[in-house]
Every structure is written in C-alpha cells, then in structure tokens.
Amino acid sequence: MTVRRDPTAPWDTARAARRARLERARGVWPDRWVPPERVTPLLEAILEPGDRVCLEGDNQKQADFLAGALARVDPARVHGLHLVLSVLALPEHVALFERGIARRLDFSFSGPQALRLAGLVQAGKIEIGAIHTYLELYARYFVDLTPRVALVAAQAADAAGNLYTGPNTEETPTVVEATAFRDGIVVAQVNERLERLPRVDIPGDWVDVLTLAPAPSTIEPLFTRDPAEIGEIQVLMAMMVVKGIYAEYGVQSLNHGIGFDSAAIELILPTYGEALGLRGRICRHWAVNPHPTLIPAIEAGFVESIHAFGSELGMEAYVAARPDVFFTGHDGSLRSNRALAQTAGLYGCDLFVGSTLQLDLAGNSSTATASRITGFGGAPNMGSDARGRRHATPAWLRAGREAPPGPGGMPRGRKLVVQLLETFREHMEPAIVERLDAWDLAERMGTALPPVMIYGDDVTHVVTEEGIANLLLCRSDAERAEAIRGVAGYTPVGRARSRSAVEALRALGIVRRPEDLGIDLRDATRDLLAARTVKDLVSWSGGLYDPPARFRRW
Amino acid sequence: MTVRRDPTAPWDTARAARRARLERARGVWPDRWVPPERVTPLLEAILEPGDRVCLEGDNQKQADFLAGALARVDPARVHGLHLVLSVLALPEHVALFERGIARRLDFSFSGPQALRLAGLVQAGKIEIGAIHTYLELYARYFVDLTPRVALVAAQAADAAGNLYTGPNTEETPTVVEATAFRDGIVVAQVNERLERLPRVDIPGDWVDVLTLAPAPSTIEPLFTRDPAEIGEIQVLMAMMVVKGIYAEYGVQSLNHGIGFDSAAIELILPTYGEALGLRGRICRHWAVNPHPTLIPAIEAGFVESIHAFGSELGMEAYVAARPDVFFTGHDGSLRSNRALAQTAGLYGCDLFVGSTLQLDLAGNSSTATASRITGFGGAPNMGSDARGRRHATPAWLRAGREAPPGPGGMPRGRKLVVQLLETFREHMEPAIVERLDAWDLAERMGTALPPVMIYGDDVTHVVTEEGIANLLLCRSDAERAEAIRGVAGYTPVGRARSRSAVEALRALGIVRRPEDLGIDLRDATRDLLAARTVKDLVSWSGGLYDPPARFRRW
Known part of the structure; x- marks a missing residue:
C-alpha cells in the first residue's frame, strides 16, 4: 500500500x-512604484484573510509607513493576519490587533509596547504563537513561519528595485530572502528613489512593490548609554569583570548586551584595562x-x-x-546583518555579558515581570553555550576545564556567560530571588514554560557589587545556590547565606570579593571612565x- | 592614565x-573580466604572503578552476596562505599545501582528501587551526577569520558582475558578504556570461574580478543514495524510528543527515508511515x-x-x-543557502537524525578514525540541543518532559537527536565501543580536545537493529551506559550487558525492542521501500x- 497525492493537484499554488x-495590485496601480496614498488599497488588494505577514520591525529599524498603511485597511476585507516580526515596537502594531486586522503574533521583543501587549492578551484580542530569540525566529522563516507577504524598509531604491539599506541593513535581507524565494510578495518602503545606489544590499528582482515613504523610516537609538549615568558601583563591577574574567580567561571575542553595566566595562578598557596591560x-x-x-576603546586600539x-x-x-574596525560597504557606510x-x-x-532583572538561586534569569510581556531579543542565543562549537580558544578551553567534563569524562570547551546585576534594582526590589516572577507569568499567560531568559546551567559567572560567583566551579546544586547567595548582598536570599559556607567557597575561588582580585574599592570611581559624558x-x-538631540546636554 | 592610539595611524589599511x-591586478589585465589564462598571474598580483583566503569549497560546489589557478602561482611570490573553506575536497587543495602556497587551514570537512590531509599533518606541511561545524566557520568569517580574498564560483554573471548561482547557492553569499564588506577582494569564476541573468543571487557591486571558467564548476552528487543498496536491517531501523520516535513525539520539522539509514526512513513514509496514518x-x-x-514522500503528500x-x-x-515544497526563485530554480x-x-x-561510525557508552559519537581527518560538516550544529530556543512544539516539549528538568526544577524543552547505527560496521568492526578512537587521534594530532561529532548528553535516542535506547529517560550515567549496551547487540560492549538490568530498562520503556513497538520483524522487508531502485x-x-550517470543502471 503506497499512497500518492492526487496527480491533478497543482504544485504551484503559492x-x-x-x-x-500582483494582478489585483496592478488594478490599484499599474506600476511597481506605488504612490504612498495608494498603499492601503494596494495592501487590501494583495492581502487575504489569515495571511502570514512579516511587517518589518527590527530591533532598530521599523517599516513604520507600511505599518500605518496596514493599520488603515478595511478589517472586513483584511483580517485575522498572522503577524511575524522580531520587534513589536509601534502603536500601529498594537492597533492591528485592536482592529482585528491581525490575530496571531510570533515575535522576539516588544519593548515599549510590552504593557499594551499584555492588555491585548487579557482582552483575548491576540494569540501569541511564541516568543523567540532573534535567530530562532529567522530560522522559522525558512521552516514553518515563512511569510506570504513581507513589508520592509530600506534607505533607497533605484528604478530596478534594488535596495540600499544604508547602515541599518539589520534583518531585511533575511526577511526578503524567505519571502521572495517561496513565491511570496515583497513590498518595500524607501526614503529615497535614486538614479544610482551607493551600493546594492538586496537585488531588485527579489522585490515586487516599492513606495516612497513620506518620512524616513523610524530608527531607534537603542544602544546609546550616557556615561554621565554610570555610577561607582557599575565601575566596581566593571573592574571585577575586566580583571577577574576577561583577563583571567583571556577573552578574545565577545558580545555585550546593552546597559549601563556593560557600558562601564567598555569605558574602563582604555584606563583600567590599559593599566593592567590588556x-x-x-x-x-x-x-x-x-x-x-x-569609541574610547576603539580609539585606544583595543578593538580589531x-x-x-x-x-x-x-x-x-x-x-x-x-x-x-567595522564591516562597511564600498560606499563607506556600515553593513550590518542581524542574522x-x-x-x-x-x-x-x-563570552556574552548581559544584565538581567531577576536571577534565582539556580542561576536562571528572566526579564519578564507580571504585567509586561517584553520578550527575549538576542540574549538567549548569545547567552547560551553553543554546543555545536568545535573550535578551541584559550578562554573556551579554560572555561571547559573548570566545568565538570562531558559524558564519559569527555573534555570539552564552554562559552563564558556572565550575568551582571546589582543586588537591588529600582524601588529596592531584590534582583536575586528564591523564585522568578516568570513562574507566575507563565501560569497567568498559559504558556507551556516559564519565560526564562538564560537557564542557570548556561551561566558561568554571576557578578554583583559584592563579588563574582563562578558557577563553573560549583560541584552541586547546593554549592551553586550558596555561591549565588554569597554575592547576593543584603537581599533576603543574600542574608540567608551561611557565612562559613560562603567563606569556604571563597577559599576555593568560587566566590571572589574585590579584595580577592586585588581591587581596591577606593579606585572604583568615575575617574576610571574614559568618557564621563556624551x-x-x-x-x-x-x-x-553625532549624538541624537536627546543625548545632547550642552 | 588613558591611552590613545597614534593619531596619525591610518584606520583604512585594508x-x-x-x-x-586591484591596481596591481589592472596591470595584469585592464578589465574586471579576466581571461582564464591570465588568472594565475592575476592571483599573483592580488595575493600577498600570509593572506587569509577563502577558496570556495562548499559541501557540493567547488571553485575548481580558481583552485587550479591558485595551485599554479609561484610559491616564491605567494606562500604561507591561510586557507579558510568549508570543504577541502579537491586534489588542488592538497597541492596548495604540498607546494607551500598555503600553510594554515581552517575548515569543516575534508571528504575524499581525508587521508592525504592526515599525511600533510604528519609531514609538517600544514597547520590546522580548527575543524569546525559549518555554521561555526561562517560565524568566524565575521569575527576572526574574515577572508582578505575570496575565490568563489557561480553559474553565471552579467556585465555588471551580478552573480547567478543557480540551485547551488550554498554558502557563496555568506563568503562574499564577509569579504566584500571588510574591504576584501572577491574573485568569481562563472560558467556563463549572460546579457540578462535569470535572477540575481549576489549583487555585482560586491564582486571585483570575474572569469569565464573553461569548464563548469564541479558539483558533487553527495546526497544521492541508491535504494537498491538498502537492506532489511535498515528497513527495520527505519520502522522503529518512524513508529517509536517520529509518531510518538509528533515530529513536525526535521533534518536528516545523509546515509542509507535515513534514506530508508524517507522511503517508508509513503508505505509504512501512511499505514500508520501519519x-x-x-x-x-x-x-x-x-x-x-x-521524492516518494513528497509525491505522497507528506512534505510541506x-x-x-x-x-x-x-x-x-x-x-x-x-x-x-522547495524554496525557488522567480526563475523557477532552487534557491539554497547553507548558512x-x-x-x-x-x-x-x-529532530536531527544522523549516522555515526563509533559511539561510546556515554553516547559520545565520532566519525574520526586513526588515519583519516574527515571533519564534522553540519552534524554538531544540528545534532545539538539549541539551548537558545524558546518556541515550543509538542515534540520539543515532550522530549523536555522526559529529560531531567533544568536548574532549580525549571521545565524546558529539548531537541530530539537520534543516532542511527548498525551494531557492526564494515569489516565487522563494532560500532559501539568502550573508548572512541577519537581519544587516540587527539593525542596523535595534538589537538586540544578529542574530535567528538555529537556529545552524549545531546543524544536523545540511539537506534540499532536491536532496538531503541531512550537516553532522555536515563537517570544516571550507569543507566545510560546500560541502555546503550542494551541495543549494542553482539559487540563486546553489548555482550557485557547485564541481562536483568536491560530487562528492567525495558520495563521502564528506556530500551524498546521491535516487538515492544508492535513491529513484526517479518514486515521489515524491502517491499516497504516506496522506491527500490533509482x-x-x-x-x-x-x-x-535525472540521475547522474553513475546511478543509472538501466
């Protein structure tokens, strides 16, 4: 008994x-360059109810004009869309669900819309497929979440539809590749139409429809931290990271999550790092x-x-x-690529260094709190051990030697994953807790699993103002919990520590205080910051x- | 004390x-289209000793003409190159090292040159940086192994240098992106020069030099397995995988490594899979x-x-x-993309299913044997738990429930990683062993770690002709080892099993025999193969x- 599909059924339905x-689209406007005021009717012509649509929302760049145009379609014609995008950041994104135009959402991060998103869930106006890490979402664009229509943003296009993204290439090529090569439709908003592009980021034959947006697409300055807001506690933690982790392991290649904690590390490289000969x-x-x-670390010659x-x-x-230093095109500007x-x-x-809002005694961390659905972004990806990695570096080998060996005593390497956090966050909320809020959130949201940012067994070091807990060296769950208590300061879990047990861990080098690292607290001042202001x-x-206006205080 | 780089030092050396x-190149030939007979002098003009060069060698497509041209350069002028490529498959690749043109190698897989590569190591003619999994090597192209020069292959180019790869896009866009956007030089060999390309795979302004190769670039038919060579043992194992793993976990999305074992699975989907209502x-x-x-599974309607x-x-x-079913371009042909x-x-x-040559009692596997340096390819990447994954599917959740929970009792999901192997491989060598050859190889090669393909704690199921060992359910190293012995047949490690312990594991569902799965051995015949020949x-x-000639036997 062998089955065969109906031989008359087509194989080219998409x-x-x-x-x-596209035929219907030509009824709205005969050319691939569509005037902005015709984009809403164009989308009504292209889209069908239930379509899976990628409305480009990157971490920074947003196809905001197309988002607005989509939010104005007639919900009687276009409804129940399945929205896939990495960052849901615009009010228009939320409006799509409020108006019933979209129904289902698969995404990575919700940033400023986290509160409203939680409201939509409670009002039953949205079905959340899953919250992803970025690379994971892109992976699914090629497996089971391929968009039928992609609405993307670029800096400029030429007559042939070639796209120039400028420095914020981000994930546009990935989104367009998934859509264009599965017989989907790609619509691009651009800021300029040029005779000749400075460079081509996406070939014109991958793009179907273009429109000259009335205003440049939104880009958020998400990665700017004003050095003026960095305090001495952050300088102290940065010193511990540089001397106790980067120098000890010989970390050559790394990613920093964004935050004042990691900004402090960047800013003391040309001062403290230089003094240490690093x-x-x-x-x-x-x-x-x-x-x-x-910038100072680059100017100092640290960064290759x-x-x-x-x-x-x-x-x-x-x-x-x-x-x-940077990957740039022949036009001279940055070429980024999020995937x-x-x-x-x-x-x-x-190594990956990231901050977190909450950490439990097993080292699990989460940025989810009861009333906000923020999502993960890229942290789970970079903050996890890459178990398929096979090339060795000194840092990776040393981390692997400190960890218990693999199955059957098989030696292996390990990625360094550092969680940086002050023991108390704003409003004197303890950052280190017995139980993550993520448990309650999962129950209320009905998700299969608590939304953990990084699982404890991927974390190698927890750094607070009190010291470094090296989780690699811990040989039991109890030892790991005591090590975390040992850097948890005056939080309830910190006060519940056994003083003698923590001293024993200190003797083993599992818990290290600033003085154990030869760091004098009096040196931890803002004077160590190579730049103290924007x-x-x-x-x-x-x-x-050329900082954005909001960061200019002079 | 703040350091600053010499302010007169340039930032644009690359x-x-x-x-x-490129100026020197113009001295050899004034146009970007260089005649094939001038390519060797051109490479002598472009390259400098010690350069890092990606000589495109994909899993299938090879820039063979450029490899030959490079092998003919004068080693007095061009020597000590650092070769980065994913697959070292051509005799010309080896010749580069024999002639001293290249000195250092970072790669993923050596296929047919595995033996000669081992010889080069012993003769001290090559330094191996590392053996990578594919995605890992591409990652390093953007970190610390960015090529200065890339020599790539495409199907066709137009006057503007736009490249059309045809179905074997593979990793060309990734290699070119890393090189072109770090001020490197991209040289492409193409099979045709066309007025108008069927589609653009790589924009022309990413490419510097083109040459019309005298013969089409080599492409290896690596993924063709003749059904005629599939035996009844493979059919039996395939039945166990389909019924005992795919059906039980509800596996929706997957990757198959290449081999007769996984080909058998593909071929029984339209027969056995259909009978099971899958x-x-x-x-x-x-x-x-x-x-x-x-093909039969696609034609039967299994594959979306x-x-x-x-x-x-x-x-x-x-x-x-x-x-x-397939990702194709508007030209109609496949668009692949290895990254x-x-x-x-x-x-x-x-889920990932792969075969292996050796497996130890901890579940570690390796394809390295004493005299061959084969490399890993993509298996370590796909055969490892993606710890950054956060979206849930039924299969992933169930595998996670069977495994011990995460730190602090945190529930999580798991990827299914299945190792398929007959208990004896050719020449009656046992496939399941106490100790992997990889240990000796590491010692002889002086590598930091034994070359393990997949670590045991990433493996969820071991399937042999004797049954399935579910390693997720094992609660200790001893239990895991006994479960593996329980499916190790008449190998020495299989014979050393405790019969009662294995029966106890069988009662727990950790070891499952065909009869435990309701599979009648008499049904495991080639009749279940939807296709029995090419x-x-x-x-x-x-x-x-349209099979290649070597697979045509009629």
Missing part, C-alpha cells in the same frame, strides 16, 4: 496566488552594535573588529571613518560621533 | 591595501538537501516545505516543478528526476 495578487590581549573581536561607549547587528543613530560618520551577527555571537564568541564621547571621536 | 592590489502528522517541514529518496543547504545533481527539474538552512536546522527543527525514483518523479 506561485499562482502570487500572480493573482590591550591586544583581550576584547579584540566583537559582535555588537556600534555602541557609542565603545566589530560585526554589527544594526547601526546606531549618530555613529554613521564615525563608523565610516573606521573601516579597519549573521547573531550567528557570530553564538558560534564565534568566547560630550566626552564626541571628543574621543574627533567630532565624528 | 581599504588602501585593496586599492593597491501523513500530515509528522515530517511536514524539512531542512535538508533535495534528497532523491525524498523543504529549505535546502544546497541542491543535488539531477534534481533540478523536479525541484523546479515543485515550488510549493540559513543550518540556522533552520539548529533552531527551527524538532529507476523507481525517476518513475515517482514523473521523469523529472
């Missing part, structure tokens, strides 16, 4: 549907956005290469003037860094 | 070097090359989508006629599959 939809010995290769707080997920507003001229930078962060880096960053850059 | 090299319930989405042995690493010789017309398919396999799939595959395809 291609035929594409043809029919230039050329650590932090040579980065998978990271062009953080303005990296940076591959970027996206760009950062105001960094364009600086990046263009540092092509030995490839996430891959670089996963497989090409010795203006200092501009000065370091020789005037090339 | 760009200046690129300019100088169509539409399992194996809907694949990250896999267009295996000819998948396939995203491919590369193509397969002879499958071109069939793929083009099945656009609902994205590896990402799909890592993060988007419930000719049958051609017939299933309605004559669209």
